[in-house]
Amino acid sequence: MMIEGTAPPFARLPVLAVAAAVAAVLVAMSMRDAHGFDELYFLVAGRDHLSWGYFDQPPLVPLLAGTLDRWFPGSLLAFRLPMALAAAAGAVVTALIARELGGGRGAQVMAAGGYATSGLVIISHWVATYALDPFFWTLVVFLLVRWTRTRRDGLLGWAGVVTAVSLQTKFLIPALWGAVLVSALVLGPRDLVRRPKLWLGALIAVVATVPALVWQATHGWAYTRMGEVVAAEFPGYLSFARDGLLGAGIGVGVLALLYGMWRLLRSSDVRYLAVALLLVVVVIVLTHGRAYYLMSLYALPFAAAATELSRRNLVRWWKIPVGIAFVLSAAVTVAGLGTAFAAGETAQRQVADGVEKAYLALPEPVRRQTTVYAEIYPFAAAVEYYCGPCSVYSGHRGYWYFGHPPDSARNALFVGFDPALLRPYFSSVTEVVPGLMWLYTGRNQPWEAIWPEIQRQ
Numbered sequence: 001m002m003i004e005g006t007a008p009p010f011a012r013l014p015v016l017a018v019a020a021a022v023a024a025v026l027v028a029m030s031m032r033d034a035h036g037f038d039e040l041y042f043l044v045a046g047r048d049h050l051s052w053g054y055f056d057q058p059p060l061v062p063l064l065a066g067t068l069d070r071w072f073p074g075s076l077l078a079f080r081l082p083m084a085l086a087a088a089a090g091a092v093v094t095a096l097i098a099r100e101l102g103g104g105r106g107a108q109v110m111a112a113g114g115y116a117t118s119g120l121v122i123i124s125h126w127v128a129t130y131a132l133d134p135f136f137w138t139l140v141v142f143l144l145v146r147w148t149r150t151r152r153d154g155l156l157g158w159a160g161v162v163t164a165v166s167l168q169t170k171f172l173i174p175a176l177w178g179a180v181l182v183s184a185l186v187l188g189p190r191d192l193v194r195r196p197k198l199w200l201g202a203l204i205a206v207v208a209t210v211p212a213l214v215w216q217a218t219h220g221w222a223y224t225r226m227g228e229v230v231a232a233e234f235p236g237y238l239s240f241a242r243d244g245l246l247g248a249g250i251g252v253g254v255l256a257l258l259y260g261m262w263r264l265l266r267s268s269d270v271r272y273l274a275v276a277l278l279l280v281v282v283v284i285v286l287t288h289g290r291a292y293y294l295m296s297l298y299a300l301p302f303a304a305a306a307t308e309l310s311r312r313n314l315v316r317w318w319k320i321p322v323g324i325a326f327v328l329s330a331a332v333t334v335a336g337l338g339t340a341f342a343a344g345e346t347a348q349r350q351v352a353d354g355v356e357k358a359y360l361a362l363p364e365p366v367r368r369q370t371t372v373y374a375e376i377y378p379f380a381a382a383v384e385y386y387c388g389p390c391s392v393y394s395g396h397r398g399y400w401y402f403g404h405p406p407d408s409a410r411n412a413l414f415v416g417f418d419p420a421l422l423r424p425y426f427s428s429v430t431e432v433v434p435g436l437m438w439l440y441t442g443r444n445q446p447w448e449a450i451w452p453e454i455q456r457q
Contacts, residue, residue, distance in 0.1 A: 007149070011105040013030040015095040019088035026084035026124055029337045031076050034349045035385070036126045037378035039079075043112050043127070043382045045398065053215030054220040055398035056229075056436070061129045061167035073251040080127055086135040087124035093117040093138050094299040100145045101270070103307035111299075112305035112324070114256045117329035118302075119247035120295050122336045129170050130292055136166035137296035138178060141273065144180065145300070148189070148270060160201015164208035171223060172293065177202075178277035183272040220403065227287065228396070229457050234288035243291035244281075248298050251329035260301030263308045273300060351436075352381055352386035355415050358432050359390050362413075362439070368437070373410035374399075375416020375456075383415065395454035405452040412440045425450050 037044065045054060046066025052059055064082065072078035091112040098111035115138075116120075124131045143159040146152070158338070166173040184192040192198065216223055235241065248257040264274035277297045284293050309322075355372060362370060372392040374380035380394035393405045414422055419438045423429060427442030443450075 008101055008104045008108075009097050011095065011177060012370075014105065014109045015092055015112045016208060018095075018109065018116050019091045019099065019339060021122055022091050022116045023084045024090040025334060025337065026087060026121065026335065027077065027081065028363065030080035030084065031032060033346055034137050035076070035079075036128075037348055037381065038128045038379035039065065040348065040385050041078075041377055042396070043067075044128075044381050045402075048384065049402045052211040053219070053223075054215075055219075055401055056226045057129050057170060058168045058209075058212045060165070061127065061132060065127050080125070083124045083127055083131045086132055087121050090120060090135045090138050090299065090392070092137075093142050094121055094302055094444050097138075097145055097299055097303035098307050100142070100149050101303055101307045103303065103310060107306040107310040108301075110309065110326075111303040113304060113326050113330075114252060115299060116248065116300035117326060117333045118249040118253045118295070118298055119292070119333075119336075120298065120331055123292065123295070125337055130295075131385070133169045134296040136162050136169065137173060138299040139174065140166070140173070144273060146272075147192075153195050156192075156195055156197040156394075157201045157204075160198070160204045163201065164205040167205055167209045168212065172296075174281050176276065176296075179276035179283070180273065183276040183279065184208060187272040187275060189272070210258050222401065225457055226397075230290055231288035232292070237285070240285065240291050242245050245292040247292060247295050248302075249329050250332045252325050253298070253302075253329060256305040257298060257301045259308070260303070260305030264301065264304045266370075267304075270300075270304075277301075290311040330352065348382040348385060351415065352382040354433060355383050355437065356387040356390060358437055359387065359413055365442075366411060370411040370413055371405040371441075373405075373412040373414050373422065375421060379415050396450065396456050400451070400455045404447040407447060409447070410441070410443050412443070414438045414440055421454060425453075 006337050010177055015126075041063040042062045045051075046059075046062030046064065047069055048066075050059075050063065050066060054062065065079070066084070068079045074377065094115040095108040098107045101107075107332075120134055129350050139162050140159050143155045143162065143424040147155040147159075158287060158341065161415050163173055181193055184190060235243070245254050248254050261274060261277070264277075267274070277300065281294065283289075314416070338408065356456060359367065359370070372383055372387070372390045374383055374392055374394040375396065377396045377399045379395055380392050380396065383390055383392040391405070391409075393402070394400065412422060412426070415437050417435070419429060425443060426440035427444055428440070430439045430441075431437075432439050
């Protein structure tokens, strides 16, 4: 795979048509059901607890979610529109990567189609860190591929700017850069590490991340404990491999991912990027990361597969089965969007409604001294968003850092699954909803003393 010389013309109309289809499907699906549990957490974090950092992520997505909810209260369409646009833009950038690899019109459209029929589109249904960050990785990869072809060092500075934004979304992209630098030093182009614009971009990324790092430093490097949470949820190597492959898309995606990686490893020009992607996979596996982290790596293999396939001297009718495969893959993706977590979104609203009903049913003197305590952050976020009269607290993950209830809260309406969590700190407990809600009365210790004891990850 050679990427020297002039890139082919950009297949503007068909690629933009694919991107428009991605955006249209996501917009159409965005108004169904209710907010997802991560969405609600990001929303209330940014709307009611805005900060330079959090236990489980940097500040960008909470800031975005909270701002959108304030500007367009209750509108799922407006709230989720940025994710739809990011997914559409990801398809366009993947086509541009294919163009940099020498792919013409057909290759660019296939590359965009690979992105459009992958799990990247399904996760873009929600406003979340894992929906936004893959776009930034895709853009960084594009800038590196373009730099490899043109040696225009300004691209490296822009890559640093994109990295700075990515670092406000998740703290994962340094793994990509570390892998790229190691791979370039071993395989070439070794002059990459000597480019001043590369280190200028790195400086921009570091300076932009200082506020988030200061928050982490003043809160005991909370994000490192999130790594322990993720590792504890590791499903096993076989399940990880299965989910990582199927995330590329059932049908076209898996084949494109594998074929594209094989072709990249055979390329003298961009082999270093292929090896870098594999090194990132190794890091994710060794640290027991989540399989969806791999979605940030799909664009380059998709582009390489499309470029190489379009260069094959295949019979004329090969486009027919390829077209059918893309249609089937698209159908699977749309079906996935139609069913993904819809039940969970509705259930969260039902829990919050149940808490509000139970809270308002308390005698007024009791209610004045009662706060809601949620065992897990999804319950806490749902109650905080949907239950207007409720004040809610939780010791789970990022919610613990939002602070403890006031001393005036002598009672706690507990919503969760383990009522033993608060039992030592109250004189009596009454079951309100079997298996879900309990009312604790007669707090026997200050909340300030209780709070460190009930922090949970």
